[in-house]
Amino acid sequence: MISGDKRLLAERWFSEYFTEGNLDVIDELTTEGFIYHSRNGENSRRSMVDFMKWYRSVFHDDVWVLDDLIEQGNKLVVRYTGWMTYKGGWFDIPSENQRVKETGIMIFTFEGSKVKEMWCENSDAGILYDLGALKKNTHEVF
Template sequence: MISADKRTVAERWFSEYFTRGNLDVVDELTTEDFVYHSRKEDNNRETMKEFMGWFKKVFSDDEWKLDDLIEQGNKLVVRYTGWMTYRGGWFNIPAEEQRVKETGIMIFAFENGKVKEMWCENSDAAILYELGALPKNTHKTF
């Protein structure tokens, strides 16, 4: 059983932060020393707000579905699916109002009811493929 508090945080992350672009919710849901561990480097609250500024310029009309939630100790794992419209501005890929699908897994680590750390693995390569930035029929996908 998933705790209601952790579920609410995950739901707000997707509905308020992603869908609405509400930057204030980052401060509400995370600790002051929050760290998002990305492939490139560790990021903080301000970096997450900067990311959302970019995201909302590049994608719009996003819809998110939380497919699975798994709780263990202080962590909540969320497998999600999202659909959004590409508006341009990513790797010079021309915008043709393409509707794209993202899938991913996000891990939230909590401390005192707030997110202290977060990790995310998503399908950026699949989105690039859908947008035509990667050549078609060059490899098998499963």
Template sequence: MISLDKKQVVEKWFKDYFTKGNLEVVYELTTSDFVYHSRNGENNREKMIDFMKWYRSVFHDDEWVIDDLIEQNDKIVVRYTGWMTYKGGWFNIPSENQRVKETGILICEFEDGKVKEMWCENSDAAILYELGALEHNTHKVF
């Protein structure tokens, strides 16, 4: 069974941080020593705020669905799907107001009811393919 408090934190992350771009929610939902582990190294709250400012300038009209939640000890794993409209500003890809889909898996480690660490693997390459930035028919899609 999923802890209600952890589920509510995750739901608020997608609803307020991603969908609404509410930057204050980062401080509300994460610990002061929060770490986001990314391909580019470790990031803190301020980097998450910088990311969201960029994201909101590039994507709009988000819709997010939490497909699965798995909890073990102090961690919760989220499989999610999102749809958003691309408005331009990513790798000089021209905008045609394309609707794109992202899928991903987010892992949150909790401490005292807040997210202390976070990991995310998502489908950025698939989004680039949908936007035409990756050449079609150059690889198989499974």
């Protein structure tokens, strides 16, 4: 059973932060010392705001589904699927208003009722493939 507070936070993360692009919600949902662990190192709340400004300029009309939520102690794991329309601005990939799909897993670590740390693994390569930035039929997809 997932606690209501953690489920609500995950729902707000996707609906208010991603879909609406509400930058203020980051301060509401995360601790002051929040860290997002990415392949490029550690990122702060400010990095998340900067990312969303870029994201909203590149993708529109998001729809997100929280496929699975798994809670253990102070962690919540969310497996998600999202669909969005590409409007241009990513690696000089031309826009044809392509509808693309992203899948991923986020792991939120809570301190009290807020997120202290987050990890995310997603399907950016799949999106690049859908947008034609990666050549088709050059590798097997399983």
